Amino acid sequence: MSHLIIAPVLLPILTAILIMLPPVHSVPNRRRLVSIVSMALQFVLALVLLWQTQQQGLTFYALGDWQPPFGIILVADTLSVVLVCLTSFLALAAICYGSAGEDVRGSFFHPLFQFQVMGINGAFLTGDLFNLFVFFEVLLIASYGLLIHAGGKNKTKAAVHYVILNLTGSAVFLFSLAILYGSLGTLNIADMALRVASLPAEDLLLVQAGGSLLLIVFALKAAILPLQFWLPATYSAASPPVAALFAVMTKIGVYALLRVYTTIFGETAGPLSGLGMNWLWAFGLATILLGAIGVLGSQDFRKLVANLVIVSVGTLVCLVAMQNTAATAAVLYYTVHSTLVTGALFLLADLIATQRGKAGDRLVSGRRVAQPVLLGTLFFVAALSVAGLPPLSGFIGKLMILQSVVSTEQQLLLWSVVLLSSLMVLIGLARAGSTLFWRVSGSEAGGDKAAPLQIFAVSLLLVASPALVVFAGPLTELSVAAAVSLEDVQQAISIILPQAELSGGAK
Incomplete structure (x- = not known):
C-alpha cells in the first residue's frame, strides 16, 4: 500500500496549518512562498503518482489499515490521478497570480485556497460515496470564504445564492445516500x-430513486440545465485566482457522474444499467446551446x-451519457483542455479590466490597454483554443468528441450542436476581442502594466x-487507457474487494 496516494489530500492540509502559524501568517511574502512551493511540490507528487499508477494499475489506500468496504479508502486510477495533476497545475498558476497582490485583500486567502485544493483532490480520489460528500463539503466551505474574498456587494450577493443552492444540494445528497445505504x-x-x-427485484425502485436523486445532485454541481443559473454570476463575481480555480469545480460534478454511473450503474447493473443517461443526453445538448447563447449575449x-x-460542461455531459470507451477518453482530454484555457481566460479578463480604466471588462468602448500586443496575443491564443480551431488543443478535443459518436441519430444531434455552438463561441469571442482591443476612446493608455508573476501565470496555463x-499521441493513449480502466468494473472489484469477488458477492 503506497502512502503517496494520500499526499494530495494531506499536503494541502499541512500547508494551510503552517500558513496560519504566526511566523508565516504575519508576513505576506512568507505566506506566498510557502503556498507556491507547496503547490509546486503537490504537482510534482501528482506526476509521480501518475507514473506509479501507470506502472502498477489501480491501487487503493486504506486509512488506518481498515480494509474496504468498512474502512475509508482512497483509490488511484489513471482517471482520478490525471484530474489531480490537472488540479495541482491549475492551482499553481492561480496561486502565482494571486501572489502578485490579490492575496493581501483578505487575511486567509492562502489557507482557504489550500483547503479548497484538498477538497477537490479528495473528491477525485475517494472510493466511497459518503466521503465524496465529505470532500464536497470541505471544498464548498472553503469556496464560500474564497468567493467573498476582498468583499463587495456583487460578491456577497453571488455568495448568498451560491451557499443556498449548495446547501440544498447537500441535503439532497444526504437523502440519496441514506436511501442507497438503506437498500x-x-x-x-x-x-x-x-x-x-x-439486487433483488423488490429493491430496484428504491435504489433507482436514490440513484436518480444522486443524478440531480451531480447535475447541480456540474451546472447542467436547468441547474446552471448560479454559475455565471458566481464565477464572474469571484476574484481572478479564485475564478480560475473554480474552472475545475464543475468538472468534479462531471467526474462524479462518470464514476458513479459507469461503475455502479454501468453495464453490470442489470435493470439499472444506464440509469438517467437519456435525460443526461438531452439536458447536455440543451446546456451546450444555452451556454453558447450566453456567450453571444454577454455584456x-x-x-x-x-x-x-x-x-464545456454540456459537451462533457453528452459524452458521459454516451457511455462508450471513445467518449470517456474524449471526456478526459477535453476536461484538461477546457479547464486550463478557461482558467487562463478568467485571469486574462482581470488583466484587461485593470488596464481599461472605468470600462473594466464590460464590452463597451474604453481606454486603450497598456499592453495591447502582449494581452492581445494571449487573448488570441486562448480564443483559438477555446473555439476549437487548429492548431491548438481545442481542435483535437473537438475531433475526439465528434469521432466518439456511435449511432447515426446521436451523430446528427451532437455534431450539429457542437459545430453550431463552436461557431457561436467564435463569433462571441471575435466580438469581445474587437471591442476590448480596438474600440478605444481617448489616446491615453489605461492602468498599470501587469506584474511579471501575473503574466507568468496566464502564460503557464496557455x-x-x-x-x-x-x-x-501519448495523451490520447493515456485517455483511452483511463477509459478502459474505468469501464473494467470487475477488475476494480477484484483489487479492492478480492474476497467478496471470489465468493460471488459481499455478505
Missing part, C-alpha cells in the same frame, strides 16, 4: 457495484468566460494548449 448496506463504490449487480468579458464553462497538441 445496499454500503457506500463503498466498488461494493455498491457488486451489490447492484445482484462583460467575465460572464462570457463563465458561459464558456457552461458550454502554454498547456500547444503542449497538449505536441504530446497528443
